[in-house]
Amino acid sequence: MxxxxxxxxxxxVFYREIINGKETKYALCxxxxxxxxxxxxxxxxxxxFGGDLLSGFxxxxxxxxxxxRDEKKxxxxxxxxxxxxxxxxxxxxxxxSVFREEFAPTLMKLHGNTVHxxxxxxxxxxxxxxxxxxxxxxxxxxxxxxxxxxxxxAVLRDKIRTAKGEI
Amino acid sequence: xxxxxxxxKEKDVFVSTxxxxxxxxxxxxxxxxxxxxxxxxxxxKVKNVLRENGGYTYTVLSSIDEIQRxxxxxxxxxxxxxxxxxxxxxLAENRDKKIYVMICEEDHLRIQTILPGxxxxxxxxxxxxxxxxxxxxxxxxxxxxxxxxxxxxTNLGTGMRISVMxxxxxxxxxxxxxxxxxxxxxxxxxVRGSFGEGSDGGGALWQLSNSVxxxxxxxxxxxxxxxxxxxxxxxxxxxxRELERHDSDRLKDKIMRSYGTMKYSHLLSSSEMMKLYSDxxxxxxxxxISGISAEALDMLLISSLPANLEISxxxxxxxxxxxxxxxxxxxxxxxx
Numbered sequence: 001m002x003x004x005x006x007x008x009x010x011x012x013v014f015y016r017e018i019i020n021g022k023e024t025k026y027a028l029c030x031x032x033x034x035x036x037x038x039x040x041x042x043x044x045x046x047x048x049f050g051g052d053l054l055s056g057f058x059x060x061x062x063x064x065x066x067x068x069r070d071e072k073k074x075x076x077x078x079x080x081x082x083x084x085x086x087x088x089x090x091x092x093x094x095x096x097s098v099f100r101e102e103f104a105p106t107l108m109k110l111h112g113n114t115v116h117x118x119x120x121x122x123x124x125x126x127x128x129x130x131x132x133x134x135x136x137x138x139x140x141x142x143x144x145x146x147x148x149x150x151x152x153x154a155v156l157r158d159k160i161r162t163a164k165g166e167i
Numbered sequence: 168x169x170x171x172x173x174x175x176k177e178k179d180v181f182v183s184t185x186x187x188x189x190x191x192x193x194x195x196x197x198x199x200x201x202x203x204x205x206x207x208x209x210x211x212k213v214k215n216v217l218r219e220n221g222g223y224t225y226t227v228l229s230s231i232d233e234i235q236r237x238x239x240x241x242x243x244x245x246x247x248x249x250x251x252x253x254x255x256x257x258l259a260e261n262r263d264k265k266i267y268v269m270i271c272e273e274d275h276l277r278i279q280t281i282l283p284g285x286x287x288x289x290x291x292x293x294x295x296x297x298x299x300x301x302x303x304x305x306x307x308x309x310x311x312x313x314x315x316x317x318x319x320x321t322n323l324g325t326g327m328r329i330s331v332m333x334x335x336x337x338x339x340x341x342x343x344x345x346x347x348x349x350x351x352x353x354x355x356x357x358v359r360g361s362f363g364e365g366s367d368g369g370g371a372l373w374q375l376s377n378s379v380x381x382x383x384x385x386x387x388x389x390x391x392x393x394x395x396x397x398x399x400x401x402x403x404x405x406x407x408r409e410l411e412r413h414d415s416d417r418l419k420d421k422i423m424r425s426y427g428t429m430k431y432s433h434l435l436s437s438s439e440m441m442k443l444y445s446d447x448x449x450x451x452x453x454x455x456i457s458g459i460s461a462e463a464l465d466m467l468l469i470s471s472l473p474a475n476l477e478i479s480x481x482x483x484x485x486x487x488x489x490x491x492x493x494x495x496x497x498x499x500x501x502x503x
Binding site for chain 1: 191193194195196197198200295298299302303306307308309310311312313314315316317318319320321323324325379380381382383384385386387
């Protein structure tokens with residue numbers, strides 16, 4: 001089902017608003033849902049301990065028309081997004097990738113439009129360094145080939161293979 | 168020695184500083200979904216790392232009595248959630264370095280350091296050093312955009328909570344804390360009472376901590392908190408001076424009457440102890456009361472809390488018995 005607002009992305013967030021007894025339903029994609037949140041100023045006081053507020057945001061119709069059997073499950077812990085909603089917590093680290101789009105509006109509300117800055121685990125840093133090294137070696141390889149320095153190119157090619165093996 | 172019985176910087180206002188880092192390992196579920204096997208593997212992983220660094224003792228929470236767990240909560244070295252919920256929880260404690268690592272709490276790992284007085288840089292440094300040790304040996308769950316992945320989405324990013332326990336008797340007495348809370352919330356600092364339920368500062372003790380965990384570096388978060396709480400500290404000190412300028416006799420009278428009650432009561436409840444503590448501690452800082460240090464009074468307060476009191480008495484106590492023993496212990500600890 002397409003998002004009612006942009007008509008481009010898949011609708012993954014379903015709202016049901018009841019104001020003065022009048023019910024309105026929306027089916028939106030993650031991006032449009034986040035914008036709607038900002039516009040209408042809903043949930044302006046978020047409680048970090050708010051099972052109520054957070055799960056209220058997630059529920060009630062998030063998984064829409066899909067049957068229980070069709071519901072997407074996390075590949076590590078088997079959680080559905082419905083379960084995550086009711087506890088307001090992820091089941092495992094992989095949930096954040098599996099349900100990246102579904103999480104987006106909540107994370108926008110909690111943390112704004114920010115990305116992580118600061119400390120990075122050692123292995124991630126090493127991987128990033130290795131990738132930079134490989135990029136540099138590939139550049140030198142292209143230059144060596146262009147200059148017809150084939151022996152040098154062969155050495156560089158071997159170095160690249162080793163470095164790729166290490167990631 | 169714990170944060171409450173050691174000297175530290177600026178203890179006239181800052182009782183302690185804590186840094187907590189939340190970390191999880193890839194390939195393991197969180198919380199209830201983590202079975203015994205997974206929990207045992209995680210505990211073993213962490214023990215192997217810490218063993219090489221020496222000085223750690225381990226407590227499996229399920230193997231100690233509820234009262235002992237409660238006593239640890241009163242000492243602020245574990246969280247109430249850790250004490251209650253976690254079936255497989257283990258605490259790794261390095262008392263010399265003031266490091267407390269809660270294994271299998273809400274997150275797989277909560278690295279904590281609690282230092283006496285005002286020590287944000289040092290507390291952060293120690294926590295990050297411990298983090299590096301474990302990082303080298305295990306795979307942390309991490310996402311490029313979301314940072315360190317945590318059970319609760321509110322902790323994503325740095326997974327860092329830095330807080331200070333502050334003694335703010337003047338701000339509390341003059342009912343300025345609501346306005347302090349509002350001001351601080353605008354700069355990303357939350358305020359709540361350290362003891363007592365709800366938002367009231369029992370003993371005029373308040374906990375101020377960062378609310379942002381994602382989008383800023385650890386250093387930035389620490390600096391922002393440091394700046395905000397330094398302003399609060401200066402406000403408190405200025406208000407104390409004002410109270411003295413305005414009517415030092417009345418202030419001294421209030422303090423000394425509280426001291427007298429603390430010293431000579433026969434029955435002393437926990438809540439009354441909290442009220443009197445704030446007056447007496449201020450009296451010590453202003454120089455009206457001598458013969459006991461602020462740290463000694465802080466230790467007296469912690470040891471008079473219900474679970475700690477019962478453990479030192481060596482038996483289960485009724486409410487009445489607790490009030491009698493508390494009064495007796497306090498009388499003996501206070502100078503004439």
